[in-house]
Amino acid sequence: MTKNSKREQIINVALNLFYKEGFNATGVEKIREVANVSKKTLYNHFKSKDELILVVLRRRDEQFRNNFMRAVERFGTTPAERLVSVFDAADEWFNSKGFCGCMFINASAEFTAADNPIHVASAEHKRLMYEYVKSLAEKAGAENPAELSKQLNLLIEGATVQAHVSGDRNAAQTAKKMGKIFIKSALN
Amino acid sequence: MTKNSKREQIINVALNLFYKEGFNATGVEKIREVANVSKKTLYNHFKSKDELILVVLRRRDEQFRNNFMRAVERFGTTPAERLVSVFDAADEWFNSKGFCGCMFINASAEFTAADNPIHVASAEHKRLMYEYVKSLAEKAGAENPAELSKQLNLLIEGATVQAHVSGDRNAAQTAKKMGKIFIKSALN
């Protein structure tokens, strides 16, 4: 039970620090200190900082999509409703305490090269979000689920940026109003 | 004439390195080396790395908006056309060599605190882009120029993220198709 507790502790601490302070700005020593763990232990579990970042991103992806999907289900019941609910889920996220933008957009900003494993992992997260919304669109009987998902995701990304960079607390509502038009049109 | 050449050289080099490699990942020593300048000279012109970053962001804002506006004017002639052209300008940008996303989104990702001067400067750039599109919307006689500008900017942000994170070369075209709907609706 306590077998993986150290590892979990490191991942959780690293996730919070990376999200709030950034990846390059967060030193391994800081993570070690906050996690209350020896450096040896940290490097027993992760062979490098880059590997830790990748593990953290995988964890964040799981947590984020899980939370997002549960929020969508909470805000809507029918498939059609749930397409709209993605913006309510986004709204809740933007206005949650400690919101610092999208961790994967942030990661891509620090690791700009497209072939960097960290960048690739970020793109993968976006692909999974796309797949999720596409599956919602399919269940709702959208005309072109792939296109609708791409459109709704584009709106979410845009709202996320406005919420973070410009501190626009209503960005999700703006996007929701826009998204409804495409949803309605796709469900004819 | 060569009076400010050192200063200009430093700004240009720093701009390129910050954009391609990131802010925290780019050391002052690297900038000094590439700019072929002594460290003393660099610190005579800029009292700290943070100040240099702020100067670079101001420069980037000027260059970017200037270039963007000229592209918009190149792609469209009437005010109504030019509202659509913002997506052509974005398209050109996304597919230009060396594209690494939006420098201001990237800056906000590294300096997440909303009251950080660097973050504030990024928000200011977004505000100026908003004002520009709003002025286009006013000239085109849009019903609600402020709302239309916010919508179109949200689409541009979303496309920028998709283009950078996911490497989607067609993101601007997706956004253009979406934007046309709001433009048409606003111009009734």
Added chain:
DNA sequence: GACTATATAAACCGATCGGTATATGTTTGT
């Protein structure tokens, strides 16, 4: 009770960080 795995603290590595100091040129305007 002995063995193995995992934990610890702390010293240490070379490299780099942002930034300063010093002492010596090289322009530049008058």
Added chain:
DNA sequence: ACAAACATATACCGATCGGTTTATATAGTC
């Protein structure tokens, strides 16, 4: 021709970077 302004190279500062090493302690398993 001369002084002020700006340039240079280089050494230096303490702090931190990512990562390793060593020697010791604390678990859980047979």
